[in-house]
Amino acid sequence: MSETPATPPPARGRRWMLYAPLGLAAAAGAGFWVMLRGLQTGEYDPRGVPSALLGRQPPDFTLPPLGTLPPVTVADLRPPLPAPILVNFWASWCVPCIVEHPQLMRLTRDGVTILGINYKDRPADAQAFLQRHGNPFRKLGTDEPGRVAIDWGLYGVPETYLIDRQGLIRWRFAGPITPEVLDKDLRPLLRRYA
């Protein structure tokens, strides 16, 4: 019927709602893209968990040495420290540790102190790893039972902790320190806590 009144055009104030789904989809797409990029560069880890030790002193520990390097003790991490220190948990059986190794070597060359804790490894394997890839560690301890690692709240290798000059844990990174993580996160932090 021609006389049936047509539905009135949407009020001006409501018209934007027509585009709302499109806008939502675009925002979700952009968020997804950012997430994927983060996954690729290692900046975003969906399984990443903040450390419970941030802002606290490292737990007490003593560890047996590995090879000829001096062993790590908690005294190395007590203030006053001349510069921030990195503590790196690693293992020869850990593939991401190979990925991050060149970055550790570069940091050592730049004069950063890295203390290594070898996690659940065979001493011979660990030494072979260091001979093959180079040794970035000033001091090295072995945590074969993995108990010290649990005191630190470790849940995988590699894991890296930054201890500031006051001897407090300021940063924990679970996963390999890729070149991106090194440049975007670690270097600025080392500068900030220097």
Place this chain on the structure above:
Amino acid sequence: MARALGSSAPPRPSLRQPMYRFPKAPRPLAGGVPGRAGPSPLRRILACLPLLVALAGPAFGAVGRPEDRLADPGLESRAEQIGRELRCMVCQNQSIEDSDADLARDLRRIVRERVQAGDDDAAVMRFVHDRYGDFVLLRPPFNPVTALLWAMPVIAFGGGLAVILTRRRRAGAVEPPPLTEAERRRLADLDGGGA
């Protein structure tokens, strides 16, 4: 990411399950061909079932090696209850009692050590919580970080209720616009025509 603790740890011997090989012989026609003796493939599979179930036996029991369990059944059940409240940080969706990751095994041992040493449940939980933070608790505590999480049911319910109420009120408030002159005339026509 391939940084799980369990999978790449020093190799330990594992039981390989024998694979069932399907016979190469062609399948017998429906109803079977008389004279061709021998059990059907289905029969053979069925015959293997008890063996397979027996091999899968350990999967039905608790994870973990028997020698890790406490001798005292009371303490052991307490330790298990604590372990069910603690998240395995490697698998992240299992409790340490359910997970076979190395780290979960280490934590199971620590829980049992502390239980045996006489710690109460809260002290054991605190020990693990101090090291791994809120995420290790499968029932997260209420604090500023988890407030949104805990409040979410209330927010979702309240939001839905608000939407329903406002829509209802609006629907009741809208009155149909008054008839135009043309519509009134047409209505009168229709009424008149019917009479």
